[in-house]
Amino acid sequence: MGGRLSMYRVAVRALCEFTAKGGDLDLRFTPAPTAQEGIAGHALVASRRPEGYETEVALEGEFGPLKVRGRADGYDPALNRLEEVKTYRGDLQRMPDNHRQLHWAQVKVYGWLLCQARNLEDIELALVYLDIGSQRETLITERAHAEVLKAFFEEQCRRFIHWAEQELVHGTSRDRMLENLGFPHAGFRQGQRQLAEAVYKAASTGCCLMAQAPTGIGKTLGTLFPLLKAMPRRALDKVFFLAAKTPGRQLALDALAQLHAAPLRVLELVARDKACEHPENACHGESCPLARGFYDRLPAARQAAAAQRWLDRDALREIALAHQVCPYYLAQEMARWSDVVVSDYNYYFDTSALLHGLTQANQWRVAVLVDEAHNLVERARRMYSAELDQWSLKALRKTAAPALKKPLERVSRAWSELNREQSEDYQAYETPPTGLLNALQGAVTAITDHLVEHPTALDVPLQDFYFEALQFGRLAEQFGPHSLFDLSKRPDRNGRSLSRLCLRNLVPAPFLAPRFSGSRSTVLFSATLTPRHYYLDLLGLAPNTPWLDVDSPFHADQLQIRVAAQVSTRYQHRDASLAPIASLMASQFAERPGNYLAFFSSHDYLRKVAEWFTRQHPQVPVWLQDRQMDEAARHAFLQRFSEGGQGIGFAVLGGAFGEGIDLPGERLIGAFIATLGLPQLNPVNEQLRQRMARLFGAGYDYAYLYPGLQKVVQAAGRVIRTPADRGVVHLIDDRFAQPEIQRLLPTWWAVGP
Incomplete structure (x- = not known):
């Protein structure tokens, strides 16, 4: 439409x-x-x-x-x-x-x-x-x-x-406004105009774009503004802004608010569990009051939402409750009528993605922005993977209806046979076993019939297993070089071996490529999209996709990059590394007191260094990232980084504080990164390395090095946020001194000893 x-x-x-x-x-x-x-x-x-x-x-x-x-x-x-x-x-x-x-x-x-x-x-x-x-x-x-x-x-x-007449008026006024839309600031930041021009050109020529742009240049505004300008001129129906995490969605909403584009309808989509008003009720009219008569009350709610225009989570909820309709499904309806939709990746890239489905059904011309696009590799792998746990099957068999006993027993026998044939705790297979897949298909058919006959019965474990088995079967049908089937054993309380089956997606390209071709233009942007071929290969972008390395607004003298080449953070050397790391941190703090972040490869390593540091330097305030931190705890952790504050926050690289946080000025003046960020050495990652070597000839790089250094650069990017900031980053590991490693670091960094 x-x-x-x-x-x-x-x-x-x-x-x-x-x-x-x-x-x-x-x-x-x-x-x-x-x-x-x-x-x-x-x-x-x-x-x-x-x-x-x-x-x-x-x-x-x-x-x-x-x-x-x-x-x-x-x-x-x-x-x-x-x-x-x-x-x-x-x-x-x-x-x-x-x-x-x-x-x-x-x-x-x-x-x-x-x-x-x-x-x-x-x-x-x-x-x-x-x-x-x-x-x-x-x-x-x-x-x-x-x-x-x-x-x-x-x-x-x-x-x-x-x-329709209302929508025509809306479209005309929106297009007129966008034709005259001005940039909300006096000028572009350095690099921001370069990015904006490339995004506009991609939308104009109908191609995708990969843009590596440093943190701090205003990537969100620098991508949204040109696409909004392109909407009327290139007859775009929608712009989708896709974020990996909640802070990314908020940045997009903040940027859109800065543009003062009043006629635009802006919609924020959130997950169902966050939008549901009655999670204790089933989603139908006999159980939930917001489902009862939903379609009868929808026209008035839809009209009110269209008139409101700004439809973030809170605004949409207010409208939905005023009309007694479900906020989540009102949001799904308004996705049809909004000009800009801000959502998580899964709304466009997942197997049953709402936005992609609507785009195909309505033949929309859409432009897609993928924020922090380096995250898309792992997120897409999870979208197109499936797991089945034998513990769940064992528990389900005890409570299953009589009609399901035999089908589930057949699955159990095929699964147990696979366990017996496998002598190791972990094993990967060339293909999923046919006998097990046939048994699973039989169970899915039986559960389907049972659930159809008992539509009001609420059996959560049965439905969970059903949907997991469905996903497993569907991905098994598409099994290929991009996939891995493996079995991981673990003993139960009686010493018997139970296991977990995984269909792992290793290369999302076959699934994502159609999503890219379904848009007029998709722009993937991040501070870390190096090396180019790694993302082209894994995401399924065309080999000739333009790749832009945006000029940095920062200068080498703003950020000191120091390499502690005398320290090894390899697992076998970690105990020996505690004293030199603590000494280096203390020396830097004494040289320039202020707020610092220290990143480590694991919680265990983090705690060992923190304990050593606090024993030797009790006068320096420290605070630590816990294994399980809720939103309030994460907020409290970040609040310690106040203007004029002093201390060191200890965090895990690749965790909640390694990217997506903004601590400008004196809130953060330095970082210690005591790891290359390499993924854990385990059987699964070794299978990934072997497959990447087979497909792309660079197994170690694709499985370990590139993902690790991406986390390092992201973490270092927390230090310099504005052209006025100055700071220091210590890269603590002898491997950071290697030329092949330094070639993968940002070109504007001047790496010193």
Whole structure:
């Protein structure tokens, strides 16, 4: 959807969802087919039809300012029958009535568009429901005259037209404002204009961009501003700003507020568990008051949200509760009508990502900003990985319904057999074992049938295992060189071996590449995107993707980089390193008292150095990162870094304080980094090293060195935040003196002894 000039384009499905949905929000278990199963189901139905049967029939029509378009699933000219195909699992009689109403609305709209296009006086409409499990079709037909369908079509359009006219006015005023949008400051920071120009060019030419830009130049504003300027000129429908963590979302909202772009609709999407008002209730009208009558109250809530325009988490919640609708699902609805959406990575890159799905369904032209993009490698690996724990299966078998006993027992036997065949505690396999996968598929089918028959039963362990097994099976179907299957054993209390199965994604590229091609432009930016080929290979970007190394606004004399080449922080040398590290920290503190951060490879190493340091230098205040710190504890840790304060905060490299925190000026004047940040040496990482060597010829670098140094540079970036800051970073390990290591550090650093 999106308006340009005097016509407003809307997809048939979107039109009908707007006008024909009513009643409760009902998220009781409905085992919907996957997208791949849906595609295969449509193909199966088409293959059963006679010669001359038309598929994916493109249709469009107009009513007032509306241009309605879509693709009907199938048309049989011999029978004059138009078909709308829907795939499902389980008992068709349990399908919610409002779903059936939506399906009929869609086929009727398509029916009129086809009658109009081919001058038909009447037509047979058919809803074809295909059971994915049995592959049986249920056909529900209705003969309709063209005039009746025309009236139905026009009624749906009339219900939508006020909203469409409002959206046209909104789009026109938004575009006019963006054409005249000025930069909110007197000038760009050094490097910020260079970044902004590259982002605008990427949006203009329709390509992706990788931008390595130092911390402190204003990357968030430097990427959002040019894309907003490009929106009207390049006919962009949406801008998605994707952040790895909550602070990144807040930075984006702050930057958008600085732009004073009043007509823009800005939406913040948060996780369901953070938006839910009644976590103790099930998500359907019989349990949750905000689900009851949701679609009946949605139009008023949607209108209020559209008028509000600024829809961060708090504003959206206030509107939702005023209209007694669910805040989370109101936010999902407003994703269709907002100009800028600020969210986590998973809303665009995950397997069932909302924003990507809406983009595809509505053929939006979108531009995507990926903040702190170095995080996308690990985040995407987790998105496309799956685990199953034998402990969970063992507990589930004790409480499972009688109908599930045998299917779960078959899974247990296949799993136990795998345990017996494996003599080591850890083993990786070339492919997932077929016997276990077949047993899992049987269990998934049985659980599906059980949950369909008992839709109101709340069995959390069963549903958790079900969804984990589903994800495991789906990823097993896509297993390839980008994946690893492994089994890790651990003994139970009786000494018997139980294990965990993992399908690990090692290279997200095959999954992410379609997401990049689905946007007009995706800009990935971070202070650490070196080396370029590492991110190109793992993320699936085109080899010719432009890569920009933004000029730093900082100078070498602002940041002293000192290498403690006489110290080794390797595991076997850590006890010997305690005294020299503590001595170095004390000397630096005496030379220039103030606030410092000290980073270590683990909590254990951190505590050993802290204990040694406090015994030798009790006069220096210290505070430590704990293993389990909630939001309040993290806030208290950062509050110790006050203007004029003195002391050393001890933290783990790669943890909550290694990136994404802003301590400008005297709040932080230096850092000690006593590690190369290399990932732990363990069987999984060794498998990763071997696979990276096989695929890219650089196993150690891809598995250990590049991820480690990325954390080092991020941590050092906490020290210099503004052009006025001055500070020092001590790189504590003899390997930092190696030329091949120093070549991977920022070019503006002047590394000294």
